[in-house]
Each structure stands twice: as C-alpha cells, then as structure tokens.
Amino acid sequence: MSSSRALLVSFSFDDEPYEGSAGDSLAVALMLAGRRHLRDSSRQGAPRGAFCLMGSCQECVVWVDGERRPACQVPLRQGMVVRSGTIGTDTP
Numbered sequence: 001m002s003s004s005r006a007l008l009v010s011f012s013f014d015d016e017p018y019e020g021s022a023g024d025s026l027a028v029a030l031m032l033a034g035r036r037h038l039r040d041s042s043r044q045g046a047p048r049g050a051f052c053l054m055g056s057c058q059e060c061v062v063w064v065d066g067e068r069r070p071a072c073q074v075p076l077r078q079g080m081v082v083r084s085g086t087i088g089t090d091t092p
C-alpha cells in the first residue's frame with residue numbers, strides 16, 4: 001500500500017525553525033507556513049515576497065546555504081539554511 005503523505009523536512013529561515021514537504025519549492029513551503037515576507041528591497045526597504053512562482057520576477061530571491069537563489073525555484077530539502085539578507089549585497 002502506498003502513502004500519499006509527503007516527507008516532512010526541517011529547515012530554517014533567519015534562524016527560525018520551519019517544516020515543510022520535501023520537494024515543494026522553498027517559496028511554497030514558506031507560504032504554507034505563513035511566511036510571505038522574504039526580504040526587503042535594497043532601495044526602499046519595502047517588503048518583498050513570492051509573486052510569479054515561476055522564476056521570472058526575482059522578488060523571492062533569498063540566500064540558500066550561502067547562495068542567492070529564487071525561492072520558487074529551489075526544492076525544499078532537509079537542513080536547508082535560508083536567510084533573507086539584503087539582496088543587492090554580496091553577503092547574506
């Protein structure tokens with residue numbers, strides 16, 4: 001008998017613990033966890049979050065394990081360390 005339940009994995013966003021379904025995109029996992037604010041814009045400090053969910057708008061860019069990545073294009077995996085950081089700088 002097969003199960004339709006997804007494997008839950010743990011990850012962190014700005015040092016806060018989260019859980020989500022392995023294979024979901026990071027953006028979707030954060031949205032399902034109630035986290036929509038992913039970063040602030042570099043010019044005005046305005047809140048930014050996922051918009052297109054297909055890799056075009058870049059509004060969801062965050063630091064994933066030290067690399068700038070669009071959250072909607074990153075599959076969730078166990079132990080992922082995510083930081084909002086300030087996009088426009090070279091460090092998380």
Ligand code: FES
Nearest residue numbers: 051053055058072
């Ligand atoms: S939501 Fe647009 S690139 Fe991720």
